[in-house]
Amino acid sequence: MILENIVKSYLQDVKLRHSNGTYKFYKSHLGHFVNYAKKNGIEEISDVKDQFIVDYIASMKETCENVTINKNVGCLKRMFIQQQIEFPYLHSIGKLKERNKTFDTLDRETFMRLRKYIRTIPTVTTNGIYYRCFLALLADTGARIQEIMFIEKKNVKLERSEILLTYTKTKEDRIVYLSDKVGIPAVKKMMQVKSDHKYLLHNSDKNRQATYDDIRYILKRVKKELGLKKLHPHMFRHTTATTLVEAGADIASVMSILGHKNIKTTERYLHVSHKHVKDTYQKKINKLDN
Template sequence: MFDEAERAMRAVQEMGEVDRACLMHPPSDTDRVLYEVLTDAVALYLVRCRGERRLDKKTVKAYSCDMEQFLIWLDEGTKPFNRLSMRDYMVYLNGLHAASTVRRKLASLRAWSTWMRREGFMSASPFDDLDINIRQPLLLPRTIGPRELRRMLEPDLTGAPATTSTGALLGLRDQAVLELLIATGIRVSELCALNMDSIDLSARQVRIFGKGSKERIVMLGSIHTVVALSDYLSVRKPLAGVNINSKACRALFLNRSKERISDQAVRKIILKRAREVGVEAHITPHMFRHTFATTLLEQDVDIRYIQQLLGHSSVKTTERYTHVSSAKLRTIMEQHNPRDVLSGENTLQPPTEMIA
């Protein structure tokens, strides 16, 4: 694929300016050529993303899906690759996806288009001066209520008689997964990627590799989390079986097949536990992360520390949690309301005439 894409790139670079302009405003009889050139450009771009830019596999896969969707749309209507067609494509996407998804897909295409211009595939980008700032409603992060969380975390295997049954071993694994989610705010993909050497129980810390392979250290501040991990690690060897020292079993959390646990498996663990303890709300792995961040914020932890713990590259991403804590805002207004503070009244005590 790389050689074919390289040849396509050289062929385009050897075009004259008139021929190359057809990429922006092609006549109808060159639509197939346009599609083939763009397809080759996508192939080369993805190779560069994997190789030179060393992007995460999931990121490259998302780019690939975004571009494939665009090329199919472009080919079905035999449309030119210009600003007008991009506006039409924005309308098309808006009819299929949420605003956040549309913005991500257009950002992928803009990055690809910018790269093509830089590499000589085209003299101008259809995204030049094109406004893709799509407004989206402010969706507050959903958290888990204290009562539901306590029921979810109530250990049903800790302290039980030692057993090597697969069900009991997986129960200890599930408990460790839930404890780690709420104690660290870890992303589900990060949790699944943890290896045995990621956990240091003596130092009570976990080493996490987040988006862009960025490393961060998160302390295990809760004894419940340490105990849950210790209990799981004590039975992990039987769960791993004879392959305990194999490369495939470097993973911290394993499934029944002695392989690394998947994102979907973690979601099933959460749903299973919620069903067992009678929690009706649909709980997701990311809700543990939201609850972790919101709880820290409600305890007046500096948002810069929360940013570091969550692995956010920008504090702006963390700032969305400042919109969540209505309970904290209520407490602040009850205890520090300027109207009552300035008049010397106790805000938590109703006026005597209201009591009567």
């Protein structure tokens, strides 16, 4: 059996069963494996032996972090299982130790300033309404950017401050929430814009659904106006999780809001800020000296 054909077959299955983002993830990692095999004269799956896998992992160590290698090997394992190809050695490989990675978040003061900025975005034009709503959803819901772009108007329940997400990474519906001063006013304005589009976020000027280019443009403007060095969509998700935890939210609630199936995934997002840790320390320790 030709290795490249097996990979194509598996990717077709991934494309049918999973989100576009997941498909791109597998395509990237498995494509890397196929390219390495070709460079080393491997075309048949039967030629992929134990030593070849050892050499492949060793080659990745020269340029990749362990977390990337683990993802790559994980993709290979799942492909071999799905294609019903036995490879005991591959499945015996344990995960390499990963370095604890910190994620980009906004500190409390910056997040508060950003939320205040969102509330003051002029809504005299449809573009202003659109920009404000896009940012408000990012700041309030903790949802992934693609989940936000596919929110349908029929699933917005302003009277309950809720939005039902039906286009999710996990393929499972979930509910996210809106705040009284940021989310509710912005979404309400967007709902009032006359349009035949079924999606909440639509670019009226260009008569189309929201795109990644739109949010890149919006965030570029926000960075300039607020003097921020870095701001990308997933920072909102990380910051929402951190803010909830620092405010005392239990991890089960945060897990539900973020749409995680595994609690360990949620724990990676809980970056308690240095300031919060320091404040907690000083409050507790200083009590001893009173």
